[in-house]
Amino acid sequence: MKQSITLERVGKFMGLGFLTTLKDLFTGNLEREDFISFLRKVIVPLASILLFIGLWHLGAKALFQREANFKIEKALTDQGQAAADDMKACIASGDVSCQPNTLPAPSQVWDSYKSLLKDHRAISDDKEAFIQKTATINAKREANGQEHITYTGRPSFIDQIIMSLKTVFAGFLLALIIAVPLGVLIGLSPTLRSAFNWFIQIFKPVSPVVWYLLVFMIVKTLLIYSNDDSSFIISFISVGLCSMWATLVNTAMGVSSVDKDYINVAKVLKLGPIQKVFKVILPSSLPLIFTGLKITLSVAWMVLIAIELLAQSPGLGSFVWEEFQNGANDSNSKIIVAMFVIGIIGFLLDRIMLTIQNAVSFNKNEGI
């Protein structure tokens, strides 16, 4: 009994209400009216996923055909009938060298996904072996006060995901550290609010690319004497600056719009300014602050890809860009794999923030 309540609450908390229905299905608890909600919450999404994959498959097939026809016709006009027949045979044989380059079908994407995982396993084995091999040398080098030999091989897809997550969290933390205190100050003081208003209005809509260039200009000069790779620093600062505005605005709004009743209570009890901020104003604006942080995190994740791509810092963004420029046979399907990974991680980040937000907010609202 207790367990089911917990599952239900966790599920609701995370906006995954269908978990309960799913559980009821297996425990045989399902009533007739539950059946309709089961249909709606489980069967309909599953059906729509299948439909999506089916349409994708058909679309990819049509695009493939179009691309193939074009190639054959081009061979015919450029080189004559024999070349066209060769091309036709080559495409039909599935030879890598002549495959039409277009939107990959779902099955190809799935294959790429598996090959990326395999690649990752190979690279980690390689890395493991390298570390073992160099262990004794490194111990010696350390004793002599020399630097370690480090693995410099190519990062795997998973490594790049982890790099991207690191960048996004560093950027998110930066946004949090700047935007929350600043938002509180702006919210508390109408003078500061009018001082900062133009600043916020002008800088909020600036695009990630421009932020990146700005940060690049500044950080490049600041780190001019350092030999380290500054691309990580540049990309996380850009991500933070791009994404902090939602938190800044929401915090300021939350702080400046605290329920008048609470302010009156604070006045009647003659709370000092510090007490007033920490006991009344901050707790009552926490829900809005978290709404801001949630938006910030999702914006950070969204702009990250573009910024990594520009900054050439390792991560999903540069993965996508390299694959695109690479133009290998399975590049397109790898890009689609990256797209799904980006989407799913974005969704999970959003759910995590929603869970935290629900945990700290006092008026329990339903997860969206």
Added chain:
Amino acid sequence: MNTKLTTIKSPVLEGENGIIYPSANVMLDLNQLKKVYPTPKGDYVVLEDLNLKIMKEEFVTIIGHSGCGKTTMLSMIAGLNEITGGSISVLGNRIKGPGPDRGVIFQSPSLMPWMTALQNVLLGVNQVFPDATKAQRNDIAKYYLQKVGLEDAFHKKAADLSQGMQQRVGIARAFAIKPKVLLLDEPFGMLDSLTRGELQDILIEIWNKEKITAVMITHDVDEAIFLADRVVMMTSGPKAKIGDVLDIEFERPRTRKSVLEHKDYYTYRKHLIDFLEH
């Protein structure tokens, strides 16, 4: 038992030459009080020439038509609303802003929903008794929560309490800071009649024990009579002032039954209703 029915017999402390002397027994003195709200269509004079003296340990209820300026007057006494003209004094001292000598119970309980019942009461207690030990302050807060019947809900989040229970915490919070004057703005207006009756009893019981002055706005004529030593009637705005004052001369402690069965009850009631319908 004194059953004499008197009207407009407020304790006026007029000396020779019509000079009003501050009396040792006056707790709250509103003198020529005026309130103007600036509006886009020009100034709106809510209150003008409003004079009222409230004695120590007196329970005064205030009735008047909606929008006449009752809340405005009460929030001025609380110090939450600017005074346009005239003055308000507590024990002869002009008020300057809000302070814990005047506790307020708002219409909505106005608890901090993220705090427990106990923390809400402690918020004020900590402020008023900074020199007491933590245990002493806890005891004070718990004592008043017990008084309002919440001994089982110390550690419940305010957001999880029912309206009635929240308002009980509001009462405990107001009494726990030991105010000289308690100001109540339709504190039971949002409650069902059963809960309302319970809370009236609790309020009167603590008020009796603490010997403080209470000023309460209500829309309920029966509530006004049951609780009050005097019912103050305000004229309709704009420029509202005190229209009439009715002394309620029932003995205390009162029970609802004894009040309803009292032969003067309907005379009092008729007086108030006549005023309101006038």
